[in-house]
Amino acid sequence: MQKPRNDIPTPSVRRLSLYLRELESLQNEEYDTIASGQLAEILGLTAAQVRKDLTYLGQFGRTGVGYEIPTLVKRLRKTLGADKTSKTLIVGVGNIGRAIATYSGFIDKQFELVALFDSDPKKIGKKIGRKADAISILPLKRLKPTIQKHKIRMAILTVPANDAQDVADRLIKAGIRGILNFAPIHIEAPDNVKIRSLDVATELEQLNFMTASR
Amino acid sequence: MQKPRNDIPTPSVRRLSLYLRELESLQNEEYDTIASGQLAEILGLTAAQVRKDLTYLGQFGRTGVGYEIPTLVKRLRKTLGADKTSKTLIVGVGNIGRAIATYSGFIDKQFELVALFDSDPKKIGKKIGRKADAISILPLKRLKPTIQKHKIRMAILTVPANDAQDVADRLIKAGIRGILNFAPIHIEAPDNVKIRSLDVATELEQLNFMTASR
Numbered sequence: 001m002q003k004p005r006n007d008i009p010t011p012s013v014r015r016l017s018l019y020l021r022e023l024e025s026l027q028n029e030e031y032d033t034i035a036s037g038q039l040a041e042i043l044g045l046t047a048a049q050v051r052k053d054l055t056y057l058g059q060f061g062r063t064g065v066g067y068e069i070p071t072l073v074k075r076l077r078k079t080l081g082a083d084k085t086s087k088t089l090i091v092g093v094g095n096i097g098r099a100i101a102t103y104s105g106f107i108d109k110q111f112e113l114v115a116l117f118d119s120d121p122k123k124i125g126k127k128i129g130r131k132a133d134a135i136s137i138l139p140l141k142r143l144k145p146t147i148q149k150h151k152i153r154m155a156i157l158t159v160p161a162n163d164a165q166d167v168a169d170r171l172i173k174a175g176i177r178g179i180l181n182f183a184p185i186h187i188e189a190p191d192n193v194k195i196r197s198l199d200v201a202t203e204l205e206q207l208n209f210m211t212a213s214r
Numbered sequence: 215m216q217k218p219r220n221d222i223p224t225p226s227v228r229r230l231s232l233y234l235r236e237l238e239s240l241q242n243e244e245y246d247t248i249a250s251g252q253l254a255e256i257l258g259l260t261a262a263q264v265r266k267d268l269t270y271l272g273q274f275g276r277t278g279v280g281y282e283i284p285t286l287v288k289r290l291r292k293t294l295g296a297d298k299t300s301k302t303l304i305v306g307v308g309n310i311g312r313a314i315a316t317y318s319g320f321i322d323k324q325f326e327l328v329a330l331f332d333s334d335p336k337k338i339g340k341k342i343g344r345k346a347d348a349i350s351i352l353p354l355k356r357l358k359p360t361i362q363k364h365k366i367r368m369a370i371l372t373v374p375a376n377d378a379q380d381v382a383d384r385l386i387k388a389g390i391r392g393i394l395n396f397a398p399i400h401i402e403a404p405d406n407v408k409i410r411s412l413d414v415a416t417e418l419e420q421l422n423f424m425t426a427s428r
Binding site for chain 2: 008010013014017018020021022025042043044080081086088095096098099100102103110111153154156177178180184188193194196198199201202203204205206207208209211212
């Protein structure tokens with residue numbers, strides 16, 4: 001099996017993800033082919049940008065009418081590593097953690113939620129999710145054995161800001177290589193660990209700034 | 215009152231938001247001053263980058279020991295427009311919408327959640343949030359009058375992907391200028407409307423790619 005490439009620039013990876021999402025939805029609507037210009041128009045990009053990004057997928061037999069959507073979807077999945085299931089866990093089962101755990105997109109997609117953790121003794125043992133797929137909340141002392149047993153590489157961090165760095169340190173020590181952080185703080189991590197932060201307050205601040213009347 | 219500036223490049227605005235978050239937390243821990251090098255180190259940036267970004271705040275009387283944190287916080291808030299309360303609303307009261315509505319950071323910060331909307335008749339009239347601050351869920355036909363009455367400029371969109379574009383169109387027609395979109399699709403909008411999209415699946419896909427073993 002072809003390994004995912006790591007040498008694609010981050011902005012291109014981000015756009016490849018968007019192409020995949022868009023093409024999957026076009027595929028569901030039973031479209032067959034698409035021209036780079038059409039995909040560009042849907043996503044507000046230039047056709048040249050789309051064509052350049054798609055060169056990261058390797059050589060294509062392009063027809064006169066554009067790219068075959070099923071081929072493109074398959075190549076994108078392979079390149080992004082989205083053709084394999086990846087295991088992940090959530091630490092912090094508050095409102096956001098619970099929402100992500102029960103997010104319907106989760107189980108259908110390429111990410112398998114293996115475990116939930118919380119530091120609140122009252123939450124330990126409770127189950128989250130639909131009956132057959134429900135997952136029990138574990139105490140933090142079970143982090144390391146769970147990560148090692150299931151070889152989990154990615155974690156979703158939805159703990160309060162004050163606890164986020166401590167928990168991140170524990171995750172990294174236990175072998176986690178990528179953290180999706182929802183706490184409104186900057187997480188320190190070694191170079192071989194990737195952190196992506198999503199913070200609703202910061203995002204709203206950006207939007208507020210960008211839409212302020214001059 | 216000084217209006218927020220619109221001429222700061224987006225990456226700098228994003229970093230100014232991060233500086234504000236970090237400095238507010240240092241202020242809570244009762245730090246007084248900070249050097250650009252220290253702030254840079256905390257956030258994994260270069261001191262030159264931090265100094266350049268801070269020039270957007272105007273002239274500073276710098277002391278030998280660095281910037282005074284309270285002054286910096288005040289200037290950042292003013293520049294970002296974070297010194298005024300901004301009104302916002304949420305459309306789609308599913309798991310994510312509910313989590314954001316009850317997000318404790320919400321009411322303490324500069325954003326006031328004015329209204330919640332959903333298309334499900336069973337949800338209309340239900341209340342979300344703590345007793346005194348609880349907000350009723352309204353039907354979508356109340357979108358336009360509510361936006362116009364309260365002069366709301368920003369909306370949080372947490373509806374299913376299939377409904378996201380339609381609802382966004384209605385929001386924009388009613389006067390919304392900025393949308394924070396949680397649906398995993400690209401939202402089309404005129405140039406004078408800003409869209410920011412947060413999608414957990416896409417973020418995980420990036421992380422998964424970036425941390426794939428070579």
